Amino acid sequence: xxxxxxxxxxxxxxxxxxxxxxxxxxxxxxxxxxxxxxxxxxxxxxxxxxxxxxxxxxxxxxxxxxxxxxxxxxxxxxxxxxxxxxxxxxxxxxxxxxxxxxxxxxxxxxxxxxxxxxxxxxxxxxxxxxxxxxxxxxxxxxxxxxxxxxxxxxxxxxxxxxxxxxx
Amino acid sequence: xxxxxxxxxxxxxxxxxxxxxxxxxxxxxxxxxxxxxxxxxxxxxxxxxxxxxxxxxxxxxxxxxxxxxxxxxxxxxxxxxxxxxxxxxxxxxxxxxxxxxxxxxxxxxxxxxxxxxxxxxxxxxxxxx
Numbered sequence: 001x002x003x004x005x006x007x008x009x010x011x012x013x014x015x016x017x018x019x020x021x022x023x024x025x026x027x028x029x030x031x032x033x034x035x036x037x038x039x040x041x042x043x044x045x046x047x048x049x050x051x052x053x054x055x056x057x058x059x060x061x062x063x064x065x066x067x068x069x070x071x072x073x074x075x076x077x078x079x080x081x082x083x084x085x086x087x088x089x090x091x092x093x094x095x096x097x098x099x100x101x102x103x104x105x106x107x108x109x110x111x112x113x114x115x116x117x118x119x120x121x122x123x124x125x126x127x128x129x130x131x132x133x134x135x136x137x138x139x140x141x142x143x144x145x146x147x148x149x150x151x152x153x154x155x156x157x158x159x160x161x162x163x164x165x166x167x
Numbered sequence: 168x169x170x171x172x173x174x175x176x177x178x179x180x181x182x183x184x185x186x187x188x189x190x191x192x193x194x195x196x197x198x199x200x201x202x203x204x205x206x207x208x209x210x211x212x213x214x215x216x217x218x219x220x221x222x223x224x225x226x227x228x229x230x231x232x233x234x235x236x237x238x239x240x241x242x243x244x245x246x247x248x249x250x251x252x253x254x255x256x257x258x259x260x261x262x263x264x265x266x267x268x269x270x271x272x273x274x275x276x277x278x279x280x281x282x283x284x285x286x287x288x289x290x291x292x293x294x295x296x
Contacts (some may be wrong), residue, residue: 031195032195032198033193036189037190038220038286038288041285063285064207071197072213160285160287161286161288162289164290166195167293
């Protein structure tokens with residue numbers, strides 16, 4: 001009899017615990033937001049003495065920037081490649097900067113036209129982020145120094161700007 | 168039991184790497200409203216910022232009109248420190264005379280010279296009228 005009571009009370013307590021666990025809610029809210037991820041910092045390579053480039057074919061590394069958008073057709077993504085060094089040795093001759101921004105990968109097929117639909121002004125490439133999801137952009141940058149003069153030794157740093165603006 | 172412990176270790180190590188490799192700048196809300204502050208003729212709005220960039224410790228707040236001209240504002244956190252994986256609520260105060268021109272409030276990462284950060288990130292929220 002005692003054994004039956006013990007087993008019965010054990011089963012009742014298990015049921016009570018299960019009932020309590022079933023009541024534990026998991027809640028979450030996805031806010032309308034744009035998040036900028038800096039996935040890869042770029043690295044300049046110097047294939048010739050007068051040039052710095054992020055071209056992987058020359059040993060450089062292209063910066064990769066990721067935009068995560070939680071609401072479709074609500075944000076503009078603007079990425080600017082550098083037009084000057086933020087830090088470098090003294091460079092008295094002309095610096096000819098060039099660059100480009102391209103879509104690297106997308107999470108949704110609706111983003112396939114981002115590159116063809118983008119607006120470009122000066123060194124800024126503006127993308128209308130019409131689809132919710134993840135887009136990775138790669139930035140290329142190149143600097144040719146003077147009239148093919150050799151760049152002085154030292155550290156060179158240039159800044160890429162990534163901007164997400166609510167429409 | 169050993170298998171369970173092994174998988175738990177794998178999960179924790181994976182989670183650690185995921186957090187370590189996250190380098191994001193996040194700001195909400197994307198669309199903000201101005202409300203009356205306790206001070207007469209001054210309106211206020213607030214934002215939440217999350218810093219998952221381990222190469223950035225400081226952010227700057229700025230306010231712009233529709234044509235990206237600067238609009239005067241007040242904040243205790245005009246330039247503020249926000250350590251890696253920390254959140255912060257910032258309040259932006261705007262005088263009544265400027266309310267009609269306020270369009271964007273932005274936060275921008277401040278980069279240390281020579282610290283290895285080469286991407287400046289800026290997120291701008293827009294006023295909801």
